[in-house]
Amino acid sequence: MIFEYFMSGLDIVLNWNSILAILFGVAWGTIGGMIPGINATIAMALLLPFTWGMEPAVALMMLSGVYCGGEYGGSIPAILIGTPGTNAAAATVLDGYELHKQGKTGLALFSSLNASVFGGIVGATALVFLAIPLAKVALAFGPAEYFALAALGLTMICSLGEKNVFKGILAGFLGILVSTVGFDPFAGVPRFTFDILSLASGFEMVPLMMGLYAITEMFKQSQAVVGNDGFFLKAQAVTKFPTWKETKPLVFPASWAATLGVIIGAMPGAGATAAAFISYSEAKRWSKNPDSFGKGNPIGVAVPEAANNAVTGGALVPLLALGIPGSNSTAIMLGALMIHNVAPGPLLFQKTPEIPYSIFVSLFFANFFLFFIGYLCIKFAIKMTNISKPALIAVIIALVFTGSFAYSGEVFSMGVALSFGLFGLGMRYFGLPHTATVLGFVLGFIMEANLRRALIISEGNYSGVFASSAISSVLLSLAIVSVVFSFYRGYKASQKSGKTVAL
Amino acid sequence: MFQRNDWVVGVLSVLLGAFVIYRSNFWETVTSLDPAGPGALPVILAWGIIIIGIIHLIGFRFSPKSKKYNLQELKPVLQITLVSIIYILLFEKLGYLILTPLLIISTMWIVQVRDKRVLIKTGFLATAVLFAIFFFGLKIKLPLGILEFFFEG
Numbered sequence: 001m002i003f004e005y006f007m008s009g010l011d012i013v014l015n016w017n018s019i020l021a022i023l024f025g026v027a028w029g030t031i032g033g034m035i036p037g038i039n040a041t042i043a044m045a046l047l048l049p050f051t052w053g054m055e056p057a058v059a060l061m062m063l064s065g066v067y068c069g070g071e072y073g074g075s076i077p078a079i080l081i082g083t084p085g086t087n088a089a090a091a092t093v094l095d096g097y098e099l100h101k102q103g104k105t106g107l108a109l110f111s112s113l114n115a116s117v118f119g120g121i122v123g124a125t126a127l128v129f130l131a132i133p134l135a136k137v138a139l140a141f142g143p144a145e146y147f148a149l150a151a152l153g154l155t156m157i158c159s160l161g162e163k164n165v166f167k168g169i170l171a172g173f174l175g176i177l178v179s180t181v182g183f184d185p186f187a188g189v190p191r192f193t194f195d196i197l198s199l200a201s202g203f204e205m206v207p208l209m210m211g212l213y214a215i216t217e218m219f220k221q222s223q224a225v226v227g228n229d230g231f232f233l234k235a236q237a238v239t240k241f242p243t244w245k246e247t248k249p250l251v252f253p254a255s256w257a258a259t260l261g262v263i264i265g266a267m268p269g270a271g272a273t274a275a276a277f278i279s280y281s282e283a284k285r286w287s288k289n290p291d292s293f294g295k296g297n298p299i300g301v302a303v304p305e306a307a308n309n310a311v312t313g314g315a316l317v318p319l320l321a322l323g324i325p326g327s328n329s330t331a332i333m334l335g336a337l338m339i340h341n342v343a344p345g346p347l348l349f350q351k352t353p354e355i356p357y358s359i360f361v362s363l364f365f366a367n368f369f370l371f372f373i374g375y376l377c378i379k380f381a382i383k384m385t386n387i388s389k390p391a392l393i394a395v396i397i398a399l400v401f402t403g404s405f406a407y408s409g410e411v412f413s414m415g416v417a418l419s420f421g422l423f424g425l426g427m428r429y430f431g432l433p434h435t436a437t438v439l440g441f442v443l444g445f446i447m448e449a450n451l452r453r454a455l456i457i458s459e460g461n462y463s464g465v466f467a468s469s470a471i472s473s474v475l476l477s478l479a480i481v482s483v484v485f486s487f488y489r490g491y492k493a494s495q496k497s498g499k500t501v502a503l
Numbered sequence: 504m505f506q507r508n509d510w511v512v513g514v515l516s517v518l519l520g521a522f523v524i525y526r527s528n529f530w531e532t533v534t535s536l537d538p539a540g541p542g543a544l545p546v547i548l549a550w551g552i553i554i555i556g557i558i559h560l561i562g563f564r565f566s567p568k569s570k571k572y573n574l575q576e577l578k579p580v581l582q583i584t585l586v587s588i589i590y591i592l593l594f595e596k597l598g599y600l601i602l603t604p605l606l607i608i609s610t611m612w613i614v615q616v617r618d619k620r621v622l623i624k625t626g627f628l629a630t631a632v633l634f635a636i637f638f639f640g641l642k643i644k645l646p647l648g649i650l651e652f653f654f655e656g
Contacts, residue, residue: 035636035641038641046641046642164504164505166555166559167512169551169555170512170516170552170555170556173548173552173555174552176544176548177523177545177548177549177552180544180545180548184530184541186537186541187530187537187540187541189530189541191526191530191541191545192526218583219579219580219583222579222583222610222613222614223577223579223580388616389614390610390611390614390615390616391611391616391621391625391629393610393611393614394607394608394611394614394625394626394629395607395625395629397583397587397606397607397610398603398606398607398610398629398630399633401587401590401591401606402599402603402633402637402645405594405643405645406637406641406643409644411591411595414591414594415591418584418587418588418591422580422584425580429508430506430508430509430511430512431506432512448544451539451544452537452538452539452543455537455538455539456537456538459538460538
């Protein structure tokens with residue numbers, strides 16, 4: 001049965017209209033993802049009015065292509081200039097930018113591309129065979145389970161402080177605290193808004209991340225000009241395609257990261273950013289050499305990229321099987337379905353199976369095209385970074401301000417980016433890992449919202465949150481073990497460097 | 504594990520935690536419909552931040568002396584921040600096309616570029632490219648300020 005539906009979907013894809021639509025979508029999405037402040041969602045929203053005159057399946061195939069391209073495109077500026085083009089690429093900055101600084105630009109960029117294509121294909125494959133069963137798994141995740149998953153992801157903050165675990169935790173707590181700014185979604189109470197209207201909905205993720213990553217880095221780079229004649233020299237980056245020997249160690253971590261990405265993508269509200277950070281966190285946790293993460297480990301590039309592109313397949317599961325958009329981007333696709341009078345849900349697979357299966361097949365084509373379009377974009381982007389360091393600093397600052405304004409339409413966002421840039425510089429000086437803050441900000445909202453929902457459901461009974469299901473119990477137990485292990489590792493690291501703490 | 508300047512982290516953490524606990528008193532108390540309430544998570548975080556702050560206030564005494572910070576290194580940061588603040592404040596009044604080249608030129612000047620041709624070329628070319636991408640390509644309404652009448656219609 002699945003084979004028949006697959007063939008009917010392939011029949012729809014194999015015509016010039018569909019192929020060109022997918023190709024255009026991938027190119028548009030990749031370029032959109034490369035521009036900080038523009039992400040897959042915005043790129044899709046910009047194309048939505050143009051899908052009016054298209055066949056429903058063709059329109060959705062094009063938007064799927066944009067989704068694929070957009071999730072990948074953000075990794076290019078993340079690696080080259082330390083500025084994530086999309087939220088999900090923030091995890092790629094951690095090791096990608098370090099690799100670029102070490103001159104291993106090609107290894108970072110092409111590993112990211114290979115992992116993205118691989119993750120996308122894994123996501124598409126899972127979608128073909130597992131759409132309905134995955135939808136059932138997604139339904140098993142309620143508020144308590146979401147809370148436990150977010151808590152597990154947050155335990156990574158303990159390991160980000162390296163020798164000082166407390167600084168990692170402090171930075172993470174600051175991020176979670178920042179996520180509470182704005183009107184409380186349950187009680188409608190303004191928290192930390194100080195009567196500023198622009199803070200009513202809290203801090204926007206894009207200017208915050210661009211400030212913490214890009215502005216902070218540009219400030220740091222500008223400090224290097226003091227008494228440094230080497231400042232004006234252009235870095236020579238190695239941009240050749242990685243060898244099989246360099247790629248082989250990435251295959252296994254990318255495989256399970258892609259699997260994790262599909263599962264997280266299938267859960268409504270989780271999204272590519274959460275998938276990227278959670279998979280990075282797990283890769284670091286289970287690595288034989290966890291201290292190498294954040295210092296230019298190619299696995300730290302491959303894992304979040306495989307996860308965030310696998311999300312494209314996973315996020316289509318709740319959309320097509322249940323009619324529930326799994327992410328902002330799939331919400332746009334839901335809009336496209338409604339424009340074309342197509343009702344998603346279980347009946348879609350019964351009445352018009354060729355529509356969902358043509359989307360599934362198109363994802364394979366989209367990832368195939370992504371490889372070539374990504375290759376061209378990399379070649380172009382590398383040329384852009386061969387400009388002098390002072391010009392790069394100035395242009396990136398201008399780009400961050402432009403992208404921040406473009407994202408929200410408010411000058412306030414530019415101020416947010418600048419403020420968090422200064423905050424990030426202060427954090428660096430005092431040894432606080434800003435990645436933990438970003439992680440806290442991303443997962444903190446998911447954690448709080450679902451904890452409170454779970455408490456409402458269990459009528460204030462905390463055991464209803466922590467022990468209501470096997471899934472939440474297992475995830476929370478893993479989180480506790482992870483915290484204890486991080487403290488142990490931090491203590492061992494302090495002892496090794498000859499410093500003991502008399503507490 | 505600790506640095507000599509961690510006492511600053513300690514003091515700021517304790518002050519921040521105290522502030523959060525104080526502010527939470529102004530929010531609605533818990534109800535049966537929302538057992539945790541809006542203040543639950545911020546207060547838990549505040550106590551965690553205070554405890555970590557105290558740990559650093561104790562721990563910094565056991566750290567070795569670290570080298571002093573070169574305040575000259577802050578100068579470009581402060582200058583770029585000042586230029587950025589002016590940029591943000593005048594953004595909607597003067598417009599993108601006037602202010603962005605000035606931002607780029609002044610930032611490059613701060614990081615010691617003195618070739619006027621390079622400054623002007625980079626400032627205007629980069630602005631033109633960014634404007635083309637965002638204003639024409641992505642249809643983002645960048646404020647044009649006093650140049651708005653050139654783009655009307």
